[in-house]
Amino acid sequence: AQSVTQLDSQVPVFEEAPVELRCNYSSSVSVYLFWYVQYPNQGLQLLLKYLSGSTLVKGINGFEAEFNKSQTSFHLRKPSVHISDTAEYFCAVSPFSTSGTYKYIFGTGTRLKVLA
Amino acid sequence: EAQVTQNPRYLITVTGKKLTVTCSQNMNHEYMSWYRQDPGLGLRQIYYSMNVEVTDKGDVPEGYKVSRKEKRNFPLILESPSPNQTSLYFCASRPGQGAPGANVLTFGAGSRLTVL
Numbered sequence: 001a002q003s004v005t006q007l008d009s010q011v012p013v014f015e016e017a018p019v020e021l022r023c024n025y026s027s028s029v030s031v032y033l034f035w036y037v038q039y040p041n042q043g044l045q046l047l048l049k050y051l052s053g054s055t056l057v058k059g060i061n062g063f064e065a066e067f068n069k070s071q072t073s074f075h076l077r078k079p080s081v082h083i084s085d086t087a088e089y090f091c092a093v094s095p096f097s098t099s100g101t102y103k104y105i106f107g108t109g110t111r112l113k114v115l116a
Numbered sequence: 117e118a119q120v121t122q123n124p125r126y127l128i129t130v131t132g133k134k135l136t137v138t139c140s141q142n143m144n145h146e147y148m149s150w151y152r153q154d155p156g157l158g159l160r161q162i163y164y165s166m167n168v169e170v171t172d173k174g175d176v177p178e179g180y181k182v183s184r185k186e187k188r189n190f191p192l193i194l195e196s197p198s199p200n201q202t203s204l205y206f207c208a209s210r211p212g213q214g215a216p217g218a219n220v221l222t223f224g225a226g227s228r229l230t231v232l
Contacts, residue, residue, distance in 0.1 A: 043120075043206055044159075102172075104161060107158050
């Protein structure tokens with residue numbers, strides 16, 4: 001079975017400061033990794049994904065994440081946040097199989113609050 | 117515009133009164149899935165469908181039914197709703213394995229259900 005842990009339920013940060021949102025996962029098989037963002041009263045949107053290749057993945061809105069296989073982590077970072085980045089962020093994994101991916105396991109989410 | 121459309125967006129009902137939440141996508145996606153989002157629990161998968169007439173249980177299927185008679189539609193049925201099904205529900209879809217954009221879910225805007 002797979003699991004995803006987002007240890008920080010809330011992260012307050014001042015505007016223009018850097019931020020890191022942590023994600024650790026557990027899986028006995030290879031997984032694809034994702035970060036999604038949910039703005040208030042909206043559905044989830046993909047920020048970035050890791051499927052294979054370079055472990056440093058760049059996404060939209062200046063976000064990036066690094067896949068660390070030995071630490072089973074996929075932390076999300078942004079060097080300088082804006083007020084508009086205030087949202088809830090979800091890390092997700094999808095175990096890979098020869099028949100394709102069909103299960104998506106989400107973390108409990110991290111609320112990023114950017115302060116002026 | 118490519119999208120996943122859910123209806124209703126908001127619903128208040130009473131225990132035992134059958135209801136259906138509709139989900140429709142216009143992207144010809146093979147895979148569709150339902151999730152519920154609860155505070156502190158993140159998103160949990162209820163059911164998913166790999167294609168027409170092919171459905172399977174997710175992590176929390178109890179009390180729910182689904183059907184996939186057409187590729188574009190994937191309704192979620194609550195035969196006898198109970199208060200513990202009060203939640204925010206999301207429908208999502210993605211292309212079939214091997215297609216461009218496979219593995220990446222597109223979410224609907226969500227349906228907030230309250231069962232009294």
